[in-house]
Amino acid sequence: MDLGLAGQVVVITGGANGIGRATARAFAREGAKVVIADISDGADANVPAAAQEIVEDGGEAIFVRTDVTSMSDVERLRDEALEVFGRLDVLVNNAAKLPTSMTAPFFWDEDPEEWDGLIDVGLKGTLNCSKVLGDHLRQHGGGSIVNLSSDSARRGEQRETTYSAVKAAIIGFTQSAAIGLGPAQVRVNCVSPGRTITERHDRYREDAMAQGGEAAATFEDREKRALKLYPLRKFGRPDEVAKVIVGIASPVMSGHVTGQIISVNGGYHVG
Ligand SMILES: NC(=O)c1ccc[n+]([C@@H]2O[C@H](COP(=O)([O-])OP(=O)(O)OC[C@H]3O[C@@H](n4cnc5c(N)ncnc54)[C@H](O)[C@@H]3O)[C@@H](O)[C@H]2O)c1
Numbered sequence: 067m068d069l070g071l072a073g074q075v076v077v078i079t080g081g082a083n084g085i086g087r088a089t090a091r092a093f094a095r096e097g098a099k100v101v102i103a104d105i106s107d108g109a110d111a112n113v114p115a116a117a118q119e120i121v122e123d124g125g126e127a128i129f130v131r132t133d134v135t136s137m138s139d140v141e142r143l144r145d146e147a148l149e150v151f152g153r154l155d156v157l158v159n160n161a162a163k164l165p166t167s168m169t170a171p172f173f174w175d176e177d178p179e180e181w182d183g184l185i186d187v188g189l190k191g192t193l194n195c196s197k198v199l200g201d202h203l204r205q206h207g208g209g210s211i212v213n214l215s216s217d218s219a220r221r222g223e224q225r226e227t228t229y230s231a232v233k234a235a236i237i238g239f240t241q242s243a244a245i246g247l248g249p250a251q252v253r254v255n256c257v258s259p260g261r262t263i264t265e266r267h268d269r270y271r272e273d274a275m276a277q278g279g280e281a282a283a284t285f286e287d288r289e290k291r292a293l294k295l296y297p298l299r300k301f302g303r304p305d306e307v308a309k310v311i312v313g314i315a316s317p318v319m320s321g322h323v324t325g326q327i328i329s330v331n332g333g334y335h336v337g
Contacts, residue, residue, distance in 0.1 A: 091123075103195075156315045163184050203250070209253075215256050220329070260302055262307055
């Protein structure tokens, strides 16, 4: 099925790793031109940079080093994307700071200094990019914005209180922005993943296992208990979230869908 994304220009914040990287690849497979906006290019000793990986596979992609908390970076991102590809069609607000591990502290033990990072990247970054790139979409015939929330905002997660608050704000923003931007044919939706196993999760697991003893046992026990909340009895994969993001951005699949929150969570809410 042709999703109508070939030739469209898609900006993905935080697109160098995890769900964002899988999303960048999924859009490129549909023939979209991809702009990866991230503080890192996603390269390490074993893995090429995210944009390079797409180009090596025959797709079109560029990397624009962007800190989404900086309005001037975001304006430069818009300008570079337009200079290289000449148009903008889709914005995926994916960049976020996530709680540092499954052993993150309870709210009363959180360091207030860490709140700024969670709020600035997750919420203010989404606002910055939506204002600058959304305004361009609004003035140039429309497009689509997909925000990333989290099911920890919808169901609650005792060790992710501040993060959940940020992700709940993303839901409020999505609904309000959908109303404001709808008349200009800009659709605004939100994809809300449950736990999704990225390289970051793999690193947490490896760290806990390397510590051994109580740290490893606690990690395993929490994972086992969490899994029981998922009727499908599995956590998600980045490509499973990516496919839904692409489907929601697609003017063919979702041309009459706006202001919606779509969970990709193995049934976490109903479990
Ligand atoms: N993985 C999960 O279990 C899960 C669950 C629910 C929701 N989510 C949401 O999905 C999205 C992606 O999560 P992930 O697990 O792939 O994260 P990740 O940590 O693997 O990737 C996040 C990316 O954001 C980038 N980033 C961080 N700060 C930035 C900044 N200031 N400017 C630009 N880029 C920045 C990082 O460099 C990284 O490439 C996030 O919005 C997250 O809240 C993830």
